[in-house]
Amino acid sequence: MQKASWRTCNHTEELAIQHPADEKLQEKAWGAVVPLVGKLKKFYEFSQRLEAALRGLLGALTSTPYSPTQHLEREQALAKQFAEILHFTLRFDELKMTNPAIQNDFSYYRRTLSRMRINNVPAEGENEVNNELANRMSLFYAEATPMLKTLSDATTKFVSEVSIPKTLNTVLKEYRSRFTNEETVSFCLRVMVGVIILYDHVHPVGAFAKTSKIDMKGCIKVLKDQPPNSVEGLLNALRYTTKHLNDETTSKQIKSMLQ
Numbered sequence: 001m002q003k004a005s006w007r008t009c010n011h012t013e014e015l016a017i018q019h020p021a022d023e024k025l026q027e028k029a030w031g032a033v034v035p036l037v038g039k040l041k042k043f044y045e046f047s048q049r050l051e052a053a054l055r056g057l058l059g060a061l062t063s064t065p066y067s068p069t070q071h072l073e074r075e076q077a078l079a080k081q082f083a084e085i086l087h088f089t090l091r092f093d094e095l096k097m098t099n100p101a102i103q104n105d106f107s108y109y110r111r112t113l114s115r116m117r118i119n120n121v122p123a124e125g126e127n128e129v130n131n132e133l134a135n136r137m138s139l140f141y142a143e144a145t146p147m148l149k150t151l152s153d154a155t156t157k158f159v160s161e162v163s164i165p166k167t168l169n170t171v172l173k174e175y176r177s178r179f180t181n182e183e184t185v186s187f188c189l190r191v192m193v194g195v196i197i198l199y200d201h202v203h204p205v206g207a208f209a210k211t212s213k214i215d216m217k218g219c220i221k222v223l224k225d226q227p228p229n230s231v232e233g234l235l236n237a238l239r240y241t242t243k244h245l246n247d248e249t250t251s252k253q254i255k256s257m258l259q
Contacts, residue, residue: 030112034128037109040102041129043092044137047147050085051154057082058158085151086194087187093145093241094233103141110134145241148194152201189226192219193234197242206244208254220257 060078072079096102113131129137143149196214200207207214220238223231239258244250 029108033105033109033112036105038128040106040137040141041133044140047140047150050089050147051150054085054151054154055158057085058155083187083191086191086198089147089151090190090194090197090234090237092147094237096141096146097144106134106138106141110138148197148201148241152198155198155202185226186230189223189231189234192222193237197237200242200244205249206247207242208244208247208250210249210251216254217257220254224257 057078061075061082066074109129113134117131140146140150196207196216196219199212199214203212205211208216220235223235223238235258239245245255245258
């Protein structure tokens with residue numbers, strides 16, 4: 001769902017709203033919005049599969065009495081998949097937040113579908129996204145970070161305290177200086193931020209407290225050592241999508257570093 005590839009039909013929708021008696025405009029707007037809603041449906045359904053997969057993945061990564069480092073060493077492929085999920089989650093939510101047309105198009109679809117049902121007009125495409133599914137999708141896309149919300153809810157159900165973030169955080173910091181490929185660096189930084197956000201949502205006191213197992217000062221410093229344009233979105237994610245940043249237990253120094 002890249003910003004450039006989301007072909008909004010706002011102009012067509014506006015014309016259809018302004019001229020409700022123009023059937024051709026109504027048909028054109030409906031025909032334009034249905035494929036876009038179909039795309040939103042695919043992402044929503046993927047989030048459900050991702051939630052189920054995450055539960056199994058967490059189970060495999062925590063089912064034996066190994067230390068976090070031992071788990072990482074013994075289950076490298078699974079740990080990499082966990083990292084891939086976090087990378088995708090943060091990237092998806094970042095793109096979603098920069099595409100306000102997504103919710104505009106979906107709102108138009110729902111309004112039009114409701115009107116067509118009231119008027120007993122056959123709604124081509126309703127089989128793709130019926131009213132019940134539309135309700136669930138609406139709740140999903142109403143979240144500022146829908147994929148992260150899905151992951152944090154699934155993780156909260158699975159375990160009260162996550163040990164994986166400590167492991168990934170330690171490894172990412174230890175080997176950061178060895179990375180030379182910019183795509184690899186970007187991947188690791190996004191995963192690091194994803195781990196922090198997920199941990200902050202799941203853990204009772206969050207990632208920013210003094211008792212946290214994540215070195216927040218070190219993580220923020222790693223981000224701030226990068227070219228500003230490349231990490232501003234990640235810093236904003238820490239500022240605006242975490243749960244405990246503004247708690248009293250968060251040190252003034254950490255708050256100052258993220259200002």
